[in-house]
Amino acid sequence: MKSAIDILNERIGAAMVRVTGCQSCAAIVRPATDPKFGDYQANGVMAVAKQLKTNPRKLAEQVVAQLDLGDICEPPEIAGPGFINLRLKPQYVAAQLRQINADSTGRLGIAGEPEPQTLVVDFSSPNVAKQMHVGHLRSTIIGDCISRVLEFLGHRVIRQNHLGDWGTQFGMLIRYVQEHFSDVVASGMREEPLSKGLSVADMEDLYRKAKHRYDDDPQYAKEARDWVVRLQSGDPEAVSLWRRIVRASLEECQAIYDQLNVQLTQNDVRGESAYNNDLPGVVGDLKRASLATESDGAVCVFPPGFKTKEGEPLPFIIQKSDGAYLYATTDLAALRYRVDVLKADRIVYVTDSRQILHFQMLFKVAEMAGWDRRDGRKVELVHVPFGSVLGEDGKPLKTRSGENVKLQELLDEAVERARAVVEEKNPDLPPQQKAKIAAAVGVGAVKYADYSNNRTSDYVFSFSKMLAMDGNTAPYMQYAYARVKSIERKAESKGVSIPDELRDLGNLDLTEPTELDLGKHLVRYAEAIESAAADYRPNYLTAYLYELAQRFSAFYTECPVLDAPPAKRPTRLLLCDLTAKTIQHGLSQLLGIQVVEQM
RNA sequence: GCGUCCGUAGCUCAAUUGGAUAGAGCCUCGGUCUUCGGAACCGAUGGUUGGGGGUUCGAGUCCCUCCGGACGCACCA
Numbered sequence: 001m002k003s004a005i006d007i008l009n010e011r012i013g014a015a016m017v018r019v020t021g022c023q024s025c026a027a028i029v030r031p032a033t034d035p036k037f038g039d040y041q042a043n044g045v046m047a048v049a050k051q052l053k054t055n056p057r058k059l060a061e062q063v064v065a066q067l068d069l070g071d072i073c074e075p076p077e078i079a080g081p082g083f084i085n086l087r088l089k090p091q092y093v094a095a096q097l098r099q100i101n102a103d104s105t106g107r108l109g110i111a112g113e114p115e116p117q118t119l120v121v122d123f124s125s126p127n128v129a130k131q132m133h134v135g136h137l138r139s140t141i142i143g144d145c146i147s148r149v150l151e152f153l154g155h156r157v158i159r160q161n162h163l164g165d166w167g168t169q170f171g172m173l174i175r176y177v178q179e180h181f182s183d184v185v186a187s188g189m190r191e192e193p194l195s196k197g198l199s200v201a202d203m204e205d206l207y208r209k210a211k212h213r214y215d216d217d218p219q220y221a222k223e224a225r226d227w228v229v230r231l232q233s234g235d236p237e238a239v240s241l242w243r244r245i246v247r248a249s250l251e252e253c254q255a256i257y258d259q260l261n262v263q264l265t266q267n268d269v270r271g272e273s274a275y276n277n278d279l280p281g282v283v284g285d286l287k288r289a290s291l292a293t294e295s296d297g298a299v300c301v302f303p304p305g306f307k308t309k310e311g312e313p314l315p316f317i318i319q320k321s322d323g324a325y326l327y328a329t330t331d332l333a334a335l336r337y338r339v340d341v342l343k344a345d346r347i348v349y350v351t352d353s354r355q356i357l358h359f360q361m362l363f364k365v366a367e368m369a370g371w372d373r374r375d376g377r378k379v380e381l382v383h384v385p386f387g388s389v390l391g392e393d394g395k396p397l398k399t400r401s402g403e404n405v406k407l408q409e410l411l412d413e414a415v416e417r418a419r420a421v422v423e424e425k426n427p428d429l430p431p432q433q434k435a436k437i438a439a440a441v442g443v444g445a446v447k448y449a450d451y452s453n454n455r456t457s458d459y460v461f462s463f464s465k466m467l468a469m470d471g472n473t474a475p476y477m478q479y480a481y482a483r484v485k486s487i488e489r490k491a492e493s494k495g496v497s498i499p500d501e502l503r504d505l506g507n508l509d510l511t512e513p514t515e516l517d518l519g520k521h522l523v524r525y526a527e528a529i530e531s532a533a534a535d536y537r538p539n540y541l542t543a544y545l546y547e548l549a550q551r552f553s554a555f556y557t558e559c560p561v562l563d564a565p566p567a568k569r570p571t572r573l574l575l576c577d578l579t580a581k582t583i584q585h586g587l588s589q590l591l592g593i594q595v596v597e598q599m
Numbered sequence: 600g601c602g603u604c605c606g607u608a609g610c611u612c613a614a615u616u617g618g619a620u621a622g623a624g625c626c627u628c629g630g631u632c633u634u635c636g637g638a639a640c641c642g643a644u645g646g647u648u649g650g651g652g653g654u655u656c657g658a659g660u661c662c663c664u665c666c667g668g669a670c671g672c673a674c675c676a
Contacts (some may be wrong), residue, residue, distance in 0.1 A: 026616085033619065046656075054662070056656075080619050082654050092659040127676085164676070258652055272676095297676050309601060309672050320674045327676050354670055356603065387604090388669085425638060457605075458669075465611070469638040472612090479638055486636055496637085531615055543613070546623085557631090557640045564635095599638080 001099050001109040003526045004072060005029050005040060006303050008086060012042050015066040019059065020048055029086075031527070037079065038087035039520060046082040056082030069070045090516055094508035100578055101502060108578075108585060112154030117345035119467070120158045121147045121337045124257075124264060125351075127164035128249040128271075129173055129203040132256050133404035134397050134461075135352075138386045141447050141592070142455060143350035144262040146384065148590050153533055158342055161264055162334060163271030168324075169207065171228035174241050175220070176210040178227075200252045203245065232276075246271070256407055259443060261592040275333035279325040281320050282332045291368055297321030303364035306357075308517045316361045330486040331362050336371050339379050346380040348536070353385035353456065383534045387458035389450075397461050415442030417463055421475075422599065430599070440594035441467070441475055447593055448474035451538035452546075472546040477587060478595055480549035484580040485597045488559055491573075494562050498577065501570045506572045514555040515575060521551050522578050538591065545586045552579045 002265075012027035028044035029134035043065055049056035057182045060082045067076060074087045100109040123143020126132045132140075144157075151157040177198070198206075213220045230238040250266060257264045283299055286292035292301050300315030308314045318329045338344045349359060363381045372379045391397040397405055422429070429437070449466035452473075453459040469475050491498050510516045521544075528544035531537070561572040587593040 028616075028618095030615070033614090033621095037619075041618080046618075047616095050656080083619070125676095167676090271656085296673075300673080307601065307672080311601070312673095315673055317674050321672085324674085326674070330676095352670095353604070355676085357671055358676085360603095385604090421638085457612085460611070462611085465625080468625080473624090475638070479636085481635055483639085490635055535615070537615085539613080540615075543623090550623095553639065554641090556635085559637065562635050598636090 001096070001103075001111055001121060001526075002294060003530075004088060004092070004096075004523070005031075005527055007072060008040060008042070008069070011067060012044070012063065012084065014243060015063045016044065016048060018066055020052060022048060022052070025051075031524075034086065034596075037083070038074075038077070038085040040086040040088075042084040042086065047085060049082060056494045060084055082216070088520060090510045092520075092551060093516065093519045093523055094510055097508060097574060097578065098505060100523070101505065101574055106585075107152075107527060108581060110152075116154045116156060118156045118158065118343050119150055120160055120342055120344040120347045121150070121350065122160045122162050122334075122348065123147070123350040124253075124262075125162040125164060126253055127245050129169075129200065129207060130249075131200050132202060132253060132407040134389050134407060134410055135404060137389065137410075137446075138352070138450060139350050140257070140262055140264075141260060141450055142384070142386055142536075142538060144260075144264070144592055145451060145541075145590065146350065146533075146536050147263065148592065149529060149533045149538075149541075152529065152590060153338055153352060158338075159268040159342070160334075160338070161269045161271075163246075163250075165249075165270050165271035166273040166276065168225075168228050169228070170231060170245070171224040172210040172214050173203065173207055173245065174227045174231065174238060175224040176206050176213075176247075177241060198248065200249050201443075203249075208501075240586055256411070259411060259439075261594065263592070270334075272327070272330045272367075274328050275337065278333040278336070278508070279329050282329055283325070286318065286365075286369060290367060291365070292318060301365045301368070303361055303368060306361060307497070314361075316365050328358070328362065331358075332365065332371070335362070335381075339371060339374050343374070344379055345377075346382065347382055348382045350384045350386070350536075353387055356383065356385055359383035368550065373541055382536070384455070386455045390458050390460045392462065394460065411443055414446045414463060414467070415439055417467055418442035418445065418475075421467065426599065433598070435598045437596050438452065439479060440596050441599065444474035444478060444587070444593040447591065448542060451591055452542040453512065453583070454539055455537055472542060474587075474593060475599075477545055477549055477583060477593075478599055480552055480599045481580060481583045481587070481595045482597060483556065484552070484576050484583075487576055488580070489597075491562055496562055496573075497571055501573050502577060505570050505574065506567075508574065509568055510571065512555075512559055514551070514558045515571065518548075518551045518555045518575050518579065521548055522575070522582060525582050525586070532590075541586055541590055545583060548579065548582060548586075552576075 008029045009027045012029065013025065016027060017023060025048045026044050027042045028047070029040050029042045032038050032041045044391055045060045046056045049059045057078060060078045064076050064078060064084060069076065072088060072092045074089060077085045079085050103109045121143055124136060124140040126136050147157045147159055214224055227238055231242055250269065254266065283292065285297070286301060292299050295315060298317050298321045299319035300317050302313040302315055305315035316328055318332065319325055335347065338347050366381065372381055380516045389397045399405055415438050418441040419434065422434050422437050422441070445466040466473055467475060469479065488498060510519050525544065527538055532540040555575065559572055561569065561576055564572050584595050587595050
C-alpha cells in the first residue's frame with residue numbers, strides 16, 4: 001500500500017515537470033502546518049518559481065490545472081505565495097482503513113523497501129569487567145530502535161556490539177584474580193562461567209584495588225604487564241581467564257538487554273579483540289599507500305581539514321610510539337570487516353556526540369584509503385550522535401559520590417516506582433500481574449522518555465516526569481492501549497463479536513469529526529516510520545503515537561462504541577482495533593516497549 | 600585559542616531539503632461526570648525563538664557579529 005504522501009509527491013512532481021520542463025523539480029509535499037490548510041501542502045512550486053523567476057501563484061495554478069487527484073483529495077487550493085493545499089477525501093481515508101484491516105501480515109498495510117540494503121548498526125558497546133551504567137543507555141536503546149525500524153522497512157540489519165573487551169587493564173585484572181581467587185582460577189581451567197565465583201561488581205572492585213597496587217608496587221606492575229604480554233601472545237592460562245571474565249560480563253549485559261527488551265544477543269557481539277590480528281595489516285596498508293606517516297614516534301594519518309589547538313594538522317593516530325594500537329585502528333579494522341565480509345551497504349554508528357570528531361576523521365581516512373567502497377560502489381558511513389543524560393542539577397547524571405549510575409539500579413528504581421503507582425491505582429490485581437505491569441511501565445518509562453527527546457540534545461533524567469500519567473509518556477501511551485483493550489473485553493459481555501463485525505464491514509461512516517481525525521491519523525503511520533528511519537530519530541515515532549493516543553481519546557470521549565447504533569458500530573470498532581494495533585506495533589515492535597492489557 | 604553542537608512560553612521540550620498566525624506537556628485558572636477504565640476529556644493564560652545585522656516572496660531554521668552554555672581538540676575509548 002502506497003502512502004498518500006508518496007502518491008501526491010509523484011503526481012504533483014510529474015505535473016510540475018510537465019508545466020516547467022524542469023526535470024529536477026520536487027513537489028515537497030509535507031503534512032499541513034495547520035489543519036485549516038487541509039492535510040498536506042506542496043511547497044515545491046515556490047522554490048521552482050524562484051529558480052525560473054516566474055510568479056509562483058501563476059505557476060501553482062498551471063500545475064493544479066495539470067493535476068488529477070480526484071481519487072484521493074478534494075480539489076486542491078492555492079494559498080499564500082504559492083502553497084498547494086490538499087485535503088484527503090473521507091472515502092479515500094475509509095478505503096485505506098479497509099486495506100489496513102485486510103492486511104493479515106501484521107504490517108498494517110505498510111509496504112517494505114523496494115530496494116533493501118544490508119545495513120550494519122553499531123551500538124551499545126559496553127566494557128568488559130565493568131557494569132553497564134547510564135552512559136550505555138542511549139546507545140543501546142536508540143541503536144535498538146533504529147535497527148528495528150530499518151528491519152521493519154525490509155532492510156537486512158546486522159547488529160554489531162563492539163564490546164570493549166581488550167586493553168592493558170586486563171593484565172592488572174588477571175594478575176589480581178590469579179592471586180586472590182585461586183579457587184576461581186582453578187575452576188577456570190574447566191571453563192566454568194566465572195560469574196559463579198565472581199560478579200562484575202566484584203571485578204570493578206578488584207580493578208580499583210589492582211590499580212592501586214599497580215601504582216604502588218613496581219614488582220606487581222611488572223607482573224601485570226607480563227600478563228598483558230602473555231594474553232597478547234595467546235598464553236592458554238591468560239586467555240582462559242580473560243575469556244571467562246568476558247563471558248561473565250556478557251551474561252550480566254544480556255540480563256540487562258533482556259530487561260530492556262533490546263534485541264541484542266551473543267551472536268551480535270564482535271568485540272575489539274576480534275580485530276587484533278587485523279591491526280598490523282591496517283597500519284601496514286596505510287603505510288604502503290603512503291597515507292600513514294610517522295610523527296613523534298607514532299604512526300599517523302593526517303586527513304585534510306583537521307587542526308590541533310596549535311593550528312597544526314591533527315593526526316589520526318593508528319599506532320602509538322610504544323607500538324600499541326588504538327581504537328582508531330580497531331575502528332578501521334572493523335570498518336573493513338563490515339564492508340568486505342559483512343557486505344554492508346551502509347554502516348550506522350550510534351555513539352554519544354562527543355565522538356563526532358573521531359568519526360569525521362575515521363570516515364575521512366576510510367575514504368582516503370578507499371575502504372568505504374566495494375565493487376566500485378560507495379558504502380554510506382553514518383554517525384548517529386546523541387546528547388548526554390543529565391541529573392536534576394543539569395550536569396551529567398552521577399551518584400552523590402560522583403560515580404556513574406548503574407543501569408541496573410536505575411531500572412530497578414523505575415520499576416519500583418511504577419509498582420507503587422500500580423499498587424495505589426489498582427490494588428486488587430493479582431500480585432503477579434502487578435509485577436508484570438510494573439516492569440512494563442517502569443522500563444517503558446525510562447525508554448520512552450529517552451526516545452521522545454530530540455536525540456541530539458541533552459536531557460534531564462526525571463523519574464517523576466517519565467512516570468507521569470499526563471503528557472507524552474509511556475504510562476499515558478500504555479493507558480490508552482489498555483482502554484481500547486478494555487472495550488474489546490467488554491464487547492464479549494455485550495454480545496458483540498468484533499471479528500464478525502470487522503469481517504463484514506459495510507461502508508465506513510466517518511461523519512463525526514473525531515472519527516475522521518482519528519482515521520486520517522491512522523493511515524499516516526507509514527509516514528512517521530519513514531521519517532524516523534530517514535533521520536534516525538525515534539522521537540518522530542513517539543510524537544506520532546502520542547498524537548494518535550490523543551486523537552483516540554477525543555474520539556473515545558465523543559463517540560460511544562459498543563452502544564453505537566448498529567450502522568455506526570463497525571466503523572467505530574475498526575477505529576478502535578486499528579488504534580490498538582498501531583499503538584501495539586509502534587510501542588512493542590519498533591520501540592521495544594511492552595504494552596499491557598490492563599494496568 | 601580553534602572547532603562542533605546548542606540557546607524557543609515560568610519549567611521540560613517539539614517544529615521533517617527555508618514555508619503560512621512558532622506547537623505540545625507540566626504548572627496556573629476555568630469547564631465536562633448517569634465511567635464502553637476520570638490514570639480521561641474540553642478550554643484559557645502564557646513568546647521580540649539570547650541581542651543586533653544580513654540574504655528573500657518567506658528565517659527558530661541559512662550567512663555575519665556579539666553574549667551565554669555544553670562538548671571536543673597527539674599517542675584513553
